[in-house]
Amino acid sequence: MRIGELAEQAGTSARALRYYEQQGLLSARRSSNGYRDYDEEDLRLVREIRALLEIGFNLEDTRPFVECIREGHSSGAECPASVEVLTRRLAEIDDYIARLRRIRATIVKELG
Amino acid sequence: MRIGELAEQAGTSARALRYYEQQGLLSARRSSNGYRDYDEEDLRLVREIRALLEIGFNLEDTRPFVECIREGHSSGAECPASVEVLTRRLAEIDDYIARLRRIRATIVKELG
């Protein structure tokens, strides 16, 4: 499939896919005319990336998941490096929630 | 007081203060040599700005607070426009905390 279709299926843009490729997260065979050519595995990969981005990871954080899938695992979260990223992010979220709670209390006091 | 001292007292940089001025949040008398000259009121103003930035507001959001203080109120949060900003931010925080909780649950499940 070509880049436009992959983008649509994965809910993103061709521009974003080219960027992921530039960052080494995605690679594409080329058709004889130079067009990028993707398969179902690429679709799974991009969907994993998008899902992670949507919950607040940055692109670099998605790398272990991508590599995990490339190594043949069905879920990107099955590899130690991915687990480490998940664990770290979990701690960040807990910290952030705590911080937001403090800020919330400050605002409520201001409003009170 | 001059810009360097104000920056230090307010815990920021001269660069940032010039930026606030450029954005119309801060104004400065000029000494005969062209140097910016600030007083205690400016210090209060900048501290208010910094406090708001630190709890996640952007510069534009601080404008109502700054104007509130300029109008003579002792706290920037005393004016209706400021209250509106605080209320909006409170709702955003609540939404964000809820979202983070959902993300947290997702991650915990992944790690499961």
Place this chain on the structure above:
DNA sequence: GCTGGCGTTGACATCACTGTCAAGGTTTAC
């Protein structure tokens, strides 16, 4: 064979705030 829609690369724009540098003027301390 033309038009429209897709693809290609490369480059610049965005947001918000700040760092940093250049090239110069001023003040302070010795």
Place this chain on the structure above:
DNA sequence: GTAAACCTTGACAGTGATGTCAACGCCAGC
């Protein structure tokens, strides 16, 4: 009187992911 430390303005850099535009190539339908 000179060096260090401050000030001035203006401009460019960088973050992260993506939008957007330019200038061009390819292909399908009519």
